[in-house]
Amino acid sequence: MGLLKEPDLGTPAKPGLATVTVEVDGMPVQVPEGTSIMRAAALSGTEIPKLCATDSLDAFGSCRLCLVEIDGRKGTPASCTTPVAEGMKVRTQTPRLEKLRQGVMELYISDHPLDCLTCSANGDCELQDMSGVVGLRQVRYGYEGDNHLDLEKDTSNPYFDFDPSKCIVCSRCVRACGEVQGTFALTISGRGFESKVSPSANDLFMDSECVSCGACVQACPTATLQEKSVVDLGMPNRTVLTTCAYCGVGCSFKAELRGDELVRMVPYKDGGANEGHSCVKGRFAFGYATHPDRQLKPMVRERITDPWREVDWETAINHVAERMKDIQARHGVGAIGGITSSRCTNEEVYVVQKMVRAAFGNNNVDTCARVCHSPTGYGLKQTFGTSAGTQDFKSVAQSDVIMVIGANPTDGHPVFASRMKRRLREGARLIVVDPRRIDLVRSPHIKADHHLQLAPGTNVAVVNAMAHVVVTEGLVDMSFVDSRCEDFDAWAEFIARPENSPEAVAEITGVPAADLRAAARLYATGGNAAIYYGLGVTEHSQGSTMVMGMANLAMATGNIGREGVGVNPLRGQNNVQGSCDMGSFPHELPGYRHVSDDAVREVFETLWERPIVPEPGLRIPNMFDAAVDGSFRGLFVQGEDIAQSDPNTQHVTAALEAMELVVVQDLFLNETAKFAHVFLPGTSFLEKDGTFTNAERRINRVRPVMAPKTGMHEWQIVCEIARAMGYPMSYPHPREIMAEIAATTPTFAGVSFDKLDKLGSVQWPCNDSAPEGTPTMHVDAFVRGKGRFVQTPFVPTRERSTRKYPLILTTGRILSQYNVGAQTRRTANVAWHKEDVLEIHPHDAEVRGIGDGDEVTLASRVGTTSLRAVLSDRMPVGVVYTTFHHPVTGANVVTTENSDWATNCPEYKVTAVQVGLRHSGSAAEQESEEEPALVD
Numbered sequence: 001m002g003l004l005k006e007p008d009l010g011t012p013a014k015p016g017l018a019t020v021t022v023e024v025d026g027m028p029v030q031v032p033e034g035t036s037i038m039r040a041a042a043l044s045g046t047e048i049p050k051l052c053a054t055d056s057l058d059a060f061g062s063c064r065l066c067l068v069e070i071d072g073r074k075g076t077p078a079s080c081t082t083p084v085a086e087g088m089k090v091r092t093q094t095p096r097l098e099k100l101r102q103g104v105m106e107l108y109i110s111d112h113p114l115d116c117l118t119c120s121a122n123g124d125c126e127l128q129d130m131s132g133v134v135g136l137r138q139v140r141y142g143y144e145g146d147n148h149l150d151l152e153k154d155t156s157n158p159y160f161d162f163d164p165s166k167c168i169v170c171s172r173c174v175r176a177c178g179e180v181q182g183t184f185a186l187t188i189s190g191r192g193f194e195s196k197v198s199p200s201a202n203d204l205f206m207d208s209e210c211v212s213c214g215a216c217v218q219a220c221p222t223a224t225l226q227e228k229s230v231v232d233l234g235m236p237n238r239t240v241l242t243t244c245a246y247c248g249v250g251c252s253f254k255a256e257l258r259g260d261e262l263v264r265m266v267p268y269k270d271g272g273a274n275e276g277h278s279c280v281k282g283r284f285a286f287g288y289a290t291h292p293d294r295q296l297k298p299m300v301r302e303r304i305t306d307p308w309r310e311v312d313w314e315t316a317i318n319h320v321a322e323r324m325k326d327i328q329a330r331h332g333v334g335a336i337g338g339i340t341s342s343r344c345t346n347e348e349v350y351v352v353q354k355m356v357r358a359a360f361g362n363n364n365v366d367t368c369a370r371v372c373h374s375p376t377g378y379g380l381k382q383t384f385g386t387s388a389g390t391q392d393f394k395s396v397a398q399s400d401v402i403m404v405i406g407a408n409p410t411d412g413h414p415v416f417a418s419r420m421k422r423r424l425r426e427g428a429r430l431i432v433v434d435p436r437r438i439d440l441v442r443s444p445h446i447k448a449d450h451h452l453q454l455a456p457g458t459n460v461a462v463v464n465a466m467a468h469v470v471v472t473e474g475l476v477d478m479s480f481v482d483s484r485c486e487d488f489d490a491w492a493e494f495i496a497r498p499e500n501s502p503e504a505v506a507e508i509t510g511v512p513a514a515d516l517r518a519a520a521r522l523y524a525t526g527g528n529a530a531i532y533y534g535l536g537v538t539e540h541s542q543g544s545t546m547v548m549g550m551a552n553l554a555m556a557t558g559n560i561g562r563e564g565v566g567v568n569p570l571r572g573q574n575n576v577q578g579s580c581d582m583g584s585f586p587h588e589l590p591g592y593r594h595v596s597d598d599a600v601r602e603v604f605e606t607l608w609e610r611p612i613v614p615e616p617g618l619r620i621p622n623m624f625d626a627a628v629d630g631s632f633r634g635l636f637v638q639g640e641d642i643a644q645s646d647p648n649t650q651h652v653t654a655a656l657e658a659m660e661l662v663v664v665q666d667l668f669l670n671e672t673a674k675f676a677h678v679f680l681p682g683t684s685f686l687e688k689d690g691t692f693t694n695a696e697r698r699i700n701r702v703r704p705v706m707a708p709k710t711g712m713h714e715w716q717i718v719c720e721i722a723r724a725m726g727y728p729m730s731y732p733h734p735r736e737i738m739a740e741i742a743a744t745t746p747t748f749a750g751v752s753f754d755k756l757d758k759l760g761s762v763q764w765p766c767n768d769s770a771p772e773g774t775p776t777m778h779v780d781a782f783v784r785g786k787g788r789f790v791q792t793p794f795v796p797t798r799e800r801s802t803r804k805y806p807l808i809l810t811t812g813r814i815l816s817q818y819n820v821g822a823q824t825r826r827t828a829n830v831a832w833h834k835e836d837v838l839e840i841h842p843h844d845a846e847v848r849g850i851g852d853g854d855e856v857t858l859a860s861r862v863g864t865t866s867l868r869a870v871l872s873d874r875m876p877v878g879v880v881y882t883t884f885h886h887p888v889t890g891a892n893v894v895t896t897e898n899s900d901w902a903t904n905c906p907e908y909k910v911t912a913v914q915v916g917l918r919h920s921g922s923a924a925e926q927e928s929e930e931e932p933a934l935v936d
């Protein structure tokens, strides 16, 4: 794909139906009203010289290179800031313009090092290009006067350098940081000749507010801001279009290579999810793919205490098949199972669940979504009829009120957060529901109207109270409810009960009733209102209830079925949506269809030529319990580190130790591999060929940038294991796996690799009635017909703080790291997060004699770990917070086995704990006399 240099039309597109016709150098062109002359000219095939303009940023008009002449007008206006008008005649090349442009360039070059031949941007520098375009032949001013050539380079950022001696002060970086990223870390200080770009308040990038998204680097027309990888390796010479393998935003990237070496990742302008933007992980943190820790050969061992033995693929595959068959012969068909990974492609996941169902002959397949978004699947299916978010990301640009619940988008879903922040800067109102004061509550040019700082575990009480206000204050959209929904009356009677009022729940939630009432009124009456939520909703004992509670609220206010509204899960991993879609649940075949449905089973049985068990299989926690009991003895784990990411680590490791055969397919010898008998090396996203489905149901292509370093694709390995177990399973290419998914799964019926190559991406459902996909769901009717109101009584979690464990621990993630950190810890991202820390309120710290930076023990009913304390008033008194990116911290050692009543999703977000100074003995032993219980 020849995408190395994407066209730059100079200024952003102006949406609008009305068009005007203008003439550029005698060529007529029709463009939307409000379009700049520069863009109109580019669309007509004429590139006007420019330096400060680029089509991802609003025009600024500072460089004066893009001057044009307009018939009937005096002067030479800047074409980037001048909009077209009907009948306008523009000239872009005249002797006067040429002279003016050469004069401008002369001034720039007189303060610019002339080291083009050795500059890292040689061949990719707009200043260099423009010198040629304007015909610069002399620089009369020389270097005798003042200049900036000796300004020092800032190399503090691990991924890019800032060399101010090359800066032309075009402000593209400053505007990219503000307009695109929304961080506002850069400023131009000084005036005139003294003006200079710098990270605000600090001189070094690493000491500033910069979040290393790279938008400024991408926008910079010179080598001033430049990727270190380009400096080291040289300019790329080819590109492959693919998809980020980190979070559920699913950003499209151009992987730019020099020969076979990946030089940089550049976000793709036409990427449906990201439109040219990225975060630090996707753009820079790809080094793990070639990290020396990667194990590239299969390995086996008899006992987990034995050393590993490298073997060839055939030996490893046959070993797995023989041992699995042997276990089944001795312990029954149901004694083995598999876990799929949300990091893998749809095609890789599909073949694992097929292997379990057709080759293993049971439904013992589950996915790591079990521990994050399974309540989303359950809750949205019950209420709306389908297990997915309702909108595309672009929809947020139409929102008037945005409610963020239990999510921290600036860290967890940064590129979507940038879109959201743009809309908030335009004036949308913001409600944040979170125990922690996340950055969105107050950041540059953004301030939440309401921050409902609830006690962990009380989400349902809060959403019920909001619905109570809507119902009792007459704010229900009755025409929507009457025409589109069912079971409203019973729900309204339930929700209007006094126990659901803001006043009644204020004590348990900690949210003042007046704030809650005001937030509910804003949500119900502020125009288009959209809900975005994350694991702070799902990872609770009432996760599924809360999802239904939000769906009720959206239906009651008519906020479903159009742009700008909806209920939207912000999915954690890159392919959580896809791994769920692909049937990796023990009760559901692909497309969320229950295994007990005869007609659905028949579709697969006919194609697979194997009977499918009509009863659900084991969920992950049931597999662990059965392993400890001795009835479950063999497990295939695809790309998930269950020993680190699942709750109550002791129980997980006991289960793993009890099994006869644990097969781990992963990039690295992770924590789970310590308990494995077979290790099958996996492929990084740079080697994969297939699709990921992001949080907006968008199916994106993942194209191989290089051949598998292990010699085999993961889907091929799984097919080979199935074959060796006696079930022939093979595909020439992943496109045929997708063809099988399309043939068996109605929501994917119209999806094919050819279509994805043609359209870029599609959002399911994609079938005959929506051949190009479905950006917004439930437009005229809900997928289940009528939207169903479900009563959602609040049931407090069993996990309570007590005198012994008086604090509540909640967990989250940070921008630079990803999940259990297997990838990001093996990149320079560790510069931002070397360890997990415990955030503790200064009051809670003080009464325990804990100072900032002290080593503390963190103890719950199930375990103890230690980490460093950081004093922070982001959490209310009584609540502590940590991340779980480093195995050494073992944050899940302390999390309990409480889980969502409907789906078993673990209650990571609420654990009663005690914290104490490490040297003063185990925190569990400390009886805190002075601390009152938070929730008891």
Ligand code: SF4
Residues within 6 Å of the ligand: 166, 167, 168, 169, 170, 171, 172, 173, 174, 197, 219, 220, 221, 222, 224, 225
């Ligand atoms: S650093 Fe680059 S983008 Fe920023 S003002 Fe200087 S030349 Fe322009």
Ligand code: SF4
Residues within 6 Å of the ligand: 173, 176, 177, 178, 181, 183, 184, 185, 186, 209, 210, 211, 212, 213, 214, 215, 216, 217
């Ligand atoms: S890397 Fe991103 S956050 Fe940092 S200065 Fe550049 S645009 Fe701003």
Ligand code: SF4
Residues within 6 Å of the ligand: 244, 245, 246, 247, 248, 249, 250, 251, 274, 278, 279, 280, 281, 282, 283, 413, 414, 415, 416
């Ligand atoms: S926002 Fe998510 S998908 Fe996009 S670049 Fe960052 S980690 Fe990758």
Ligand code: FES
Residues within 6 Å of the ligand: 049, 050, 051, 052, 053, 060, 061, 062, 063, 064, 065, 066, 067, 078, 079, 080, 081
């Ligand atoms: S490109 Fe128009 S003024 Fe710089």
